[in-house]
Amino acid sequence: MRVILVERLTPGEQPSLNELEALVKTLNYEVVAKVQQFRPPDPAYQIGRGKVKELAALVKSNQAERVVFRNQLTPSQAYKLSRLVGVEVVDRFQIVLEIFAMRAGSPEAKLQIEYARLRYELPKIREQIKALLSVEQPGFRGGGEYEVNVRYDMVKRKLANLRRKLKSLEKTREERRKFRRKRGFKLVALAGYTNSGKSTLLNALTDARAEVDDMYFTTLMPRTRALKSSRMILLTDTVGFIDDLPPWLFEAFKATLEEIYMADLVVLLVDASDSVPEMIRKLRTSQKILAGYHVKTITALNKIDLITEEELKRKMEVLHSMTSTLVPISAARGTNLDALLESIRTNA
Template sequence: MKRVILVQRNCPTNGESKNIRKLIELQDLAKSANYKVIGDVAQTRRPDRKYQMGRGKVEELALMVKELGADGIIFSNQLSATQIYNISETCKCEVIDKFQLILEIFAKRATTKRAKLQVELAKFQYELPKAKAIVSLLKKEERPGFMGLGSYEDSYEQDLKSRISRIKKELAGVQKDSESQRLKRHEHGFSIVALAGYTSAGKSTLFNALVDEDVHVEDMLFTTLLPITRALNIRGRRVLLTDTVGFIEDLPHWLIDAFRSTLNEIFLADVILLVVDASESPDIMRQKLDTSYNTLWEQIKGVHIITVLNKIDRITENELKEQLENVGYLAPNPVAVSAKSGLGFDELKMAIYGQLPKWQRDTVSLPMSEYGMSIISWLFDEGIVHNINYKDRIIVDFEARDEIILKAGMIEKKR
């Protein structure tokens, strides 16, 4: 296990609680990537172009690396190629930033072709702005081994660009497939519900409990990388529930970009269950909800949102009440649940039902024949049959989406 020191430059305008929260999150990320954290260093100042922190502080850091025998340094702040180079020269060890760390976690979790492509795309997009600087640094310093670049050429940047466009094309193919599948699902009367929210909020646990599945759950960040979908019946309505990748604060645009095809599962849903860990402090919960909204906001016009306050088995009723007051405007349609114990599931299902695209209620009169019976079984498949009255004709009182009602009306006229 690699031993690392965490470093964070705090912005002078940030509050203390934000600084602490970010450092704790960096610790969690490092653990999730299988690093052993052996120390941390923080400094409050404006960014330094060459070293990110003050040069003196980096020299202190170099001493600490030596004394503690650290294998590497992980920065909370995004580093430029020059900064990575200068810090690793001074400290004589490997230096990465939080975003490379996230990429490492993603790379570890990626098992399918699509996930691998997404991670690769994110990696290249992360490297692209650094490419020029790296090449010129390497030329100046004659250090071809730096950042894993065995040999380099001026075409490095060009090479990255062409790889990025190749992967994008491949991913677009995958995306088209999933979009046409989605259309088909809608045609078959399914509504689509997506689980979204901060990493470790409990999305996969809730998914497993609702659809009786066994998706991987762990007390780690970014356990889920690829969406998974299962059918679920909610008060007679057929729903497809999708579990998705978690959000994190400062998620850079290139990462969102790379995971666009995954995030589309959320953007194209009929209803979003925005899951949040209600057992955390009010400050952290509000921040995580805020981050989730920032990630979703632009893309989800018209999608209904249900805020799921999860893990209530860990808090008292009073604490829950406080949490609800605390997030008020950020939490439309709040429902409190425990994905672990099943508490609140009935309310959650009611809430989902209430937000599904509306179906109409209608009656049809059908002939008392085999043909009539076959239409009834079709109505059972496609909608909710509330009542059947057998007289000289069969009168069916049912509920379904518009197309079905229209078709049923035509059948009635034709007979």
């Protein structure tokens, strides 16, 4: 699919279209153009009206099939933009949901994704109802409005049913965790920004054989394995974090995040190959999410095989001011994993 990426920035804000491009490429989309604008958000279109016209021309000239905004769009903005540019307009939350749907393997993951998708869709249906009401004659109930109302009620019923199913699965997981604790197992969760190398580390420290690739959100459901060097410590791989996602999306994936909440220790991975500003942004995002769980955390600076000694020293200095326990490692090469294991045993 041919797509155009759009980003509105306030003056002084750092551009982040590279991350959006990585997300859409995970879906095998082809980026044919990029649009950026520095200005306060426009209530109607997010970007300015002149930029919308420019975007419509780009869609036509590049034969784009979709427009993807880095900024969160209201249902009203997405609806109005789609009408003006002539193709579907979505934001990055929709892209994340599509990646989740593509990656989902287990029945539980599929349930969670369906729940998240319907939560995302509900406000859009409300917007459709408003749009239809604005063109219907007063006192009459149009067929279009009736159909959208039926769809709205059906989505609400589905959401209630999915909540019940997820609640039941939550109880099963809780019983499993209680059993592990009773047997004397320690629970350690791997967390961090998406694509920071959590699955690679899980494979290096256990016999997991988890899927690993250079794409976002390879892991959607928690995967727990015993450490090779200490069978009483269980290591769990969790879904990667991403910046600025709405609370309801994390709620939908509570099964994965619960593994963090219930852990004795969290190993927070940071990608050493990122630039310093990007590394800081991702670490702050991860720390902000973890702050709500009140769990003990140690930080592993991963992928040190991809940087020079000088870069490593500089990045270690930066991170030391942001985290108390820091261990530099390469999960792919097995570098310094003994030091990480020692830190896990000491802190778990």
